[in-house]
Amino acid sequence: AQSVAQPEDQVNVAEGNPLTVKCTYSVSGNPYLFWYVQYPNRGLQFLLKYITGDNLVKGSYGFEAEFNKSQTSFHLKKPSALVSDSALYFCAVSYSGSARQLTFGSGTQLTVLP
Amino acid sequence: DVKVTQSSRYLVKRTGEKVFLECVQDMDHENMFWYRQDPGLGLRLIYFSYDVKMKEKGDIPEGYSVSREKKERFSLILESASTNQTSMYLCASSPGVGAVDGNTIYFGEGSWLTVV
Numbered sequence: 001a002q003s004v005a006q007p008e009d010q011v012n013v014a015e016g017n018p019l020t021v022k023c024t025y026s027v028s029g030n031p032y033l034f035w036y037v038q039y040p041n042r043g044l045q046f047l048l049k050y051i052t053g054d055n056l057v058k059g060s061y062g063f064e065a066e067f068n069k070s071q072t073s074f075h076l077k078k079p080s081a082l083v084s085d086s087a088l089y090f091c092a093v094s095y096s097g098s099a100r101q102l103t104f105g106s107g108t109q110l111t112v113l114p
Numbered sequence: 115d116v117k118v119t120q121s122s123r124y125l126v127k128r129t130g131e132k133v134f135l136e137c138v139q140d141m142d143h144e145n146m147f148w149y150r151q152d153p154g155l156g157l158r159l160i161y162f163s164y165d166v167k168m169k170e171k172g173d174i175p176e177g178y179s180v181s182r183e184k185k186e187r188f189s190l191i192l193e194s195a196s197t198n199q200t201s202m203y204l205c206a207s208s209p210g211v212g213a214v215d216g217n218t219i220y221f222g223e224g225s226w227l228t229v230v
Contacts, residue, residue: 041226043221043222046220099217
C-alpha cells in the first residue's frame, strides 16, 4: 500500500520569506512524487515531479522540491514567497509511475501575507 | 497546452435526479479520470478509463457510473443523486504508458455539484 501525508493543514508565511510545504510518503519500491497547486475555484495544476536522478527538482513559478529518501520526504520550497502563491497544495505519490496508481495527500493551504 | 474541459462548473440537482457530468480532453490522451474532492480528504478516485469503452473502479465508485464512447470524452453519471454526493468533481487525463509525461495528470477546472 502507498500513502502520503501532508502534516500541516495550513501554512502562513510573510511575503518575501522562504516557504516550505511538507510532504512525507510511504511506498514500496522507488517512489514517483508530484506536487500540484489549486487556486480558488479552479482545477489542479501540475507543478513538478520527481522520478529519478537529482534530488532537487525545479518546477513552475519558481518552486522546487527536495527528495529525501532516508526521511521519505518530498518538501516543496520557494526562496521568496509571493502573495499570488496563496493556494492549496497537494502532494501525490505513485509506486509504479502509472497515473492510475496516484495517491494524493489531503492538501495544505498556503497563505502568503503581504 | 493540454486542455481538459468540464462542461458544467456549477450544478444544483434534487435528490433522486440522474446527473451527468461531461468532460472532454483535446490531447488524444489514453487515460481519463474522475475524482471527487472534499475538504480534508484530498482527492479520491471514482473511476478510471484507459481506453474507449474500458473502465476501472477507483476507490469510491459506489453510486457512480461512467461512460467513454469516444477517446476524448468521459462522462460521470450519478444514477440517483443523494445529498452526500454534494462535492467538487474533477475530471483529468494523462497520456499512455511510454509517453514522455505518461505519469502526469492534467486536470479540468472542476464541477461543483450541490444536491438538495
